[in-house]
Structures are given as structure tokens and as C-alpha cells.
Amino acid sequence: MSAPVTATPLLLEVEIPRLDTAEYHRPYVAVWLESADRKTIKDIALWYQQDKANEGRKWLKDLRQWWRLSGRSQEVPAEGVSGATRPVGVHEVKVPESVLADLPAGDYSVVVEASREKGGRELVRLPLAWPADAKLAADAQGTTELGKVSLRAQP
């Protein structure tokens, strides 16, 4: 039989698009891995207004799929993978080793959900068959709150 497979490290690129709007707020973004039956949910990234004084957590529930699948059951939202909101541009996100280690073989999605103050909300999915190999390439294109989102095996 085959030897244990080392999890292929994965790299995600998430584009926050430039939008033509007078009052622009950086979006809240959640990224997670989801099994086909949605029973396995693993946070990959969460960008939100972390300043406690302004109660940035009040708007986490607007990431409504992430909230129901993951966010609401946590004391500290996406502990270890959360950070501040990001500006317009392409952002690299390394999928944490802990997400992929011991992940059972199967069909998954990497999901990106974005919500913007005085703006809209968009969710984009990338298919991920696991275990993946070095040739992995998945791309999706948001049309409103997200730009290009892509998943590759880390070179």
C-alpha cells in the first residue's frame, strides 16, 4: 500500500477589487475549507475590524455562511488565522498546515465570503479534491465584492 501522504501545502490568492464608490470601507472576508457534506469546516483566514472599541465583531454575522458554519460557535473568531481588514489588491493566504494535516480524502471546497459596509456581499467557491498534488489549480472570479480567487499547490 502507499506510504502516508504528506499534505501538499496550498496557497490561495484573494483579490479585493477596486470599486468606484465615494465612501469605501474595506470588506470583511472569511476563508474556510468545507467538506461536501459541510460537516468538516476549517477556518483559513478572517479579516475584520479587530478594534474592540468600535465593536467590529458586531458585523461578523454579515458573513452569513461563515457565521453559521463556524464563526458563531467560537469564543475568539477564527483564532490564529484572523487579522485586520485588507486593502484593494491581491492577497496571498497560506492555507495553514493544521487545516490540511490528517484531512480525510474526499471532495472539499475552499470558500471565500466577503461583506462590505455600505456595500454588498459575495461568496465564491473553489473545488478541492483531496489529497491534492503539485498540479492543483482552481480559479474563480467574483463579480462584485471579490475579484479573482485562485488556489495552487505551494511551489
Added chain:
Amino acid sequence: MKRFAPALIALSALLPMAAHAHDAFIVPSATVLSGEKAWVTVDAAIGNDKFYFNHAPMRLDGLEITGPDGQTVQAENQHTGKLRSGFDAQLTKDGTYRIAVVTDGTLLARWKESGANKRWFGTAKDLASKVPQNAEDLTVIERVSRVETFVTKGQPTDIQPVTRGFGIQMEPHPNDLFAQEEATFTLTLDGQPAADTEVHIVPGGSRYRDSLNEIKVTTDKQGRFSVTWPQAGAYWLHASGSDGKTSVEQASKRAVSYSLTLEVLPQ
């Protein structure tokens, strides 16, 4: 005054209640909340169009806000105006809050006096002094009603059963509803499954469309029914009926009603 022995009607399904009165509903400003300090504001009204304030305010007697730990939460800034009542509530703990206006045991007495129809609402202790005992065509009905909604901050917690009048259990949790997903309900009456009972579900926003789009379902023998939400939005769910299970001796009949406001989010 005739009095129905409760045993005569005991085991049958509820008799349908003639729908004379206007509907009642409460509308919370949100049903899914996150963050540390969360406030909701709630409107309560009587009216046939959901969720529009075009008739009368709902009285807040019998308002109960119960937190996830079973504790009572204070309703603040209570106000009753011309078309609606309102109040605020702060949700300090994570979990599910039940916001309900409960009427239990108020009486409706109807009789004739010199050819005119008379009507009186009140409690059992006032009945003898307010309503002539030998009145012509006197009927006394006991009313049990619950108008409620659920609001969750953070992780949802279980909905407690209701021991008098209608209650529901549901899967998924009432604050976990999404368009095109199915929800399964069990309707209970006095804590037992309410079989063969008609339930009406009306999506809000009727002002902006022609059809009411009412969903009518009947509970099965286990009191269950299912709904697949056609679209996101607020929904009003209602069940009613009458039986002989009065708790007030002077009443010949019990009228039971239930109204629930649910919010369904888009996918």
C-alpha cells in the same frame, strides 16, 4: 349557562376557530447577532398585513423576554403608540432569547341585553361582577395565546417546550433558517403533539406584490410539518383552534392561538 364537559372534546383535534379578530405579530430588528453588546428593538402590533403597522398596537401585558439561561430580560423603553408598541432589549449573553407576549386565561364573555350584543374581556375574578350571570345567550370563552419570536446572539441554544397553549420545536433552530432549505416543525398543544392542525405561513412584504403567497400545511399525527423556504425574508406562522380544556370553570370553551415570526436569510 351551559358548560361543555371537557371529556367530550378531549381527544379530538382542535376545532377550527372562526377567524374574526385581526392578527397579531412581533417583529425584531434582527434575529441573528454577533458581538459583545447587542441590542434589539422589537415592534408589536395587531393587523392583517405582515409586517405592516396599519391597524392597532399590541398591548405589552404578558410580555416575557427569556434569555438563554432562563433568566428574564428587562424590556426597556417600552412604548405604545397609535399603530404599534415597541421596546428595546439588550442581549448580554450568547444564546437564544425568546421574546413572547403571552395571554393565558383571559376571558371573552358575550351575551345579549335588550337585543344588543354585549362583549367583555377580563379575568376570572372580575367575571361575576362585570357580567350578568343569567344573561341571555351568554358564552364565556377562555383565551390562551402566544405571539413570539426568537433572537440569537452567537451560538444558538435550545428552545424550551411550552406547557400551556401552542408551542413549537423545530429543526434547524429558528435562527438558522436559509432560503431553499427545509425546516421541520413539531407543533405542540399543552406540551403534546398537536395532530391534524392547520398552520398558515405568510411571507412578509405583501405590499410589494399581488399574491399573498400563503403556505398552508396541516400537521401530521405527530404534530409535524415541513416547509422549504421559497425566498429570504420574514415569515409569519400561525395556528389556532378551540377545545374544551378550560382552566376557568365559568368558561365553556378555550380558544388557543399561536403566532411566530421567523427570519429566513438568503444563501
